[in-house]
Amino acid sequence: MAKRIRVLMAKPGLDGHETGAKLIARVLRDAGMEVIYTGMRQSPEMIVAAAIDEDVDVIGLSTLSGSHKEHASRVIDLLKQKGADNIVVLSGGVIPKEDYAALQSLGVKGVFGPGTSTRVIIDFIKSSVVSNN
Amino acid sequence: MELVDRMLSGSRQALAQLISQVESDLPQAAEIMKDIHPHIHSTYTIGITGPPGAGKSTVVDKLTAQLRQDGKRVGIIAVDPTSPFSQGAFLGDRIRMQQHYLDDGVYIRSMATRGSLGGLPTSTWRVIKIMDAFGFDIILVETVGVGQVEVDIAEAADTTIVILVPEAGDTIQTMKAGLLEIADILVVNKADREGADHLATQLQGMLRMNEDKASWKTPVLLTQAAHNIGIDQLYRRFQEHHRFLHDSGRFAQRHSEQRRAEFIGTIELGVKAQIKEMLEKQGDLKNYMEAVEKGELDPYSAAMQVHLAIRNKLTK
Numbered sequence: 001m002a003k004r005i006r007v008l009m010a011k012p013g014l015d016g017h018e019t020g021a022k023l024i025a026r027v028l029r030d031a032g033m034e035v036i037y038t039g040m041r042q043s044p045e046m047i048v049a050a051a052i053d054e055d056v057d058v059i060g061l062s063t064l065s066g067s068h069k070e071h072a073s074r075v076i077d078l079l080k081q082k083g084a085d086n087i088v089v090l091s092g093g094v095i096p097k098e099d100y101a102a103l104q105s106l107g108v109k110g111v112f113g114p115g116t117s118t119r120v121i122i123d124f125i126k127s128s129v130v131s132n133n
Numbered sequence: 134m135e136l137v138d139r140m141l142s143g144s145r146q147a148l149a150q151l152i153s154q155v156e157s158d159l160p161q162a163a164e165i166m167k168d169i170h171p172h173i174h175s176t177y178t179i180g181i182t183g184p185p186g187a188g189k190s191t192v193v194d195k196l197t198a199q200l201r202q203d204g205k206r207v208g209i210i211a212v213d214p215t216s217p218f219s220q221g222a223f224l225g226d227r228i229r230m231q232q233h234y235l236d237d238g239v240y241i242r243s244m245a246t247r248g249s250l251g252g253l254p255t256s257t258w259r260v261i262k263i264m265d266a267f268g269f270d271i272i273l274v275e276t277v278g279v280g281q282v283e284v285d286i287a288e289a290a291d292t293t294i295v296i297l298v299p300e301a302g303d304t305i306q307t308m309k310a311g312l313l314e315i316a317d318i319l320v321v322n323k324a325d326r327e328g329a330d331h332l333a334t335q336l337q338g339m340l341r342m343n344e345d346k347a348s349w350k351t352p353v354l355l356t357q358a359a360h361n362i363g364i365d366q367l368y369r370r371f372q373e374h375h376r377f378l379h380d381s382g383r384f385a386q387r388h389s390e391q392r393r394a395e396f397i398g399t400i401e402l403g404v405k406a407q408i409k410e411m412l413e414k415q416g417d418l419k420n421y422m423e424a425v426e427k428g429e430l431d432p433y434s435a436a437m438q439v440h441l442a443i444r445n446k447l448t449k
Binding site (some may be wrong): 032084 | 138144148149150152153157215216219221222223224225227228231234240241243245247329341446
């Protein structure tokens with residue numbers, strides 16, 4: 001039995017809209033992945049603790065209220081601190097295009113805004129995980 | 134094994150990675166289980182099951198809070214079904230246990246059934262044992278109870294708690310006996326809803342019909358888990374059942390039976406794999422397969438001939 005790809009979908013900060021995150025979670029499930037949904041109002045500490053305990057390959061951070069850089073930065077720092085920086089961090093939600101480069105230089109491997117084809121996200125995750133293992 | 138040593142010295146990351154490895158049924162799993170064995174101290178497992186929407190995750194959350202107050206370290210396994218079509222799963226139970234996310238004394242692991250027919254992943258026992266070796270006093274296993282799932286959870290758990298909601302009252306007569314039979318404790322949750330007392334009375338009546346003097350008398354409790362009502366009662370009943378199992382010797386007996394089942398199950402898996410390998414090397418299997426698929430040979434004669442070939446090979 002091949003190892004399944006495990007993804008943590010998290011909404012850091014004070015966003016109240018989880019429709020998008022849940023949609024992506026279902027899309028990834030339908031693509032054969034095991035998706036752990038941790039809910040809203042997660043602190044970076046909670047996200048990293050869950051990611052390590054659940055031994056996920058990918059963390060998907062979904063934000064709509066502008067705090068994407070701060071949260072991505074904190075999550076990535078914590079992952080490094082805990083020796084878990086092989087976990088791929090992705091960003092999604094409402095993120096201004098001009099912030100994509102900044103996110104990537106922080107260590108976010110991919111940014112997927114509204115309208116991104118779900119096929120693109122699925123393929124990206126599958127190839128990121130393969131190259132990690 | 135290095136990962137096992139790291140886990141034993143307290144690394145949660147190592148614990149999480151070990152669990153992933155034994156989930157995968159890889160040959161490593163056997164090595165890991167060998168290394169773990171001397172460190173198992175027979176942790177206690179509570180199974181929580183019931184139809185979807187009954188409030189199982191909330192009960193797990195509140196029960197964990199009580200256990201933590203008692204100084205117990207808790208491991209939680211939250212099971213959700215794997216889609217038979219996509220092989221993927223949406224694992225959303227831990228969302229109800231947020232108060233424990235940053236507590237070092239609680240570990241939550243979401244697991245998908247991965248094709249297991251009984252509702253519990255086949256690797257559940259391995260995961261429970263690893264959590265035991267890590268140092269958890271109590272393991273809570275939460276799973277959806279519909280269909281034949283009941284059997285698996287009752288085998289895995291020392292105390293099985295079945296959670297129903299008042300709306301189940303209408304269908305109680307037609308409800309599968311399984312859920313009632315496996316319950317060590319029956320809970321009617323969301324008891325503020327209409328029909329709660331009626332359901333509780335019906336359940337008590339049905340249980341009385343199956344009473345056996347020497348064994349445990351399954352209590353029926355009313356709770357409103359979301360408001361933390363009735364949880365302390367549930368906790369006390371669990372403690373009573375825990376004492377009952379130990380005092381009556383059933384705890385030891387159950388675990389002896391479990392080890393036996395795990396031994397035989399693992400032998401069977403190995404035998405299946407070996408035979409499959411033998412057949413594939415044989416080459417004849419392909420011919421039989423084609424004949425059977427085309428309808429030229431009936432499956433039963435074909436199987437008998439294959440069995441004979443295997444027996445001959447083994448007795449050579």
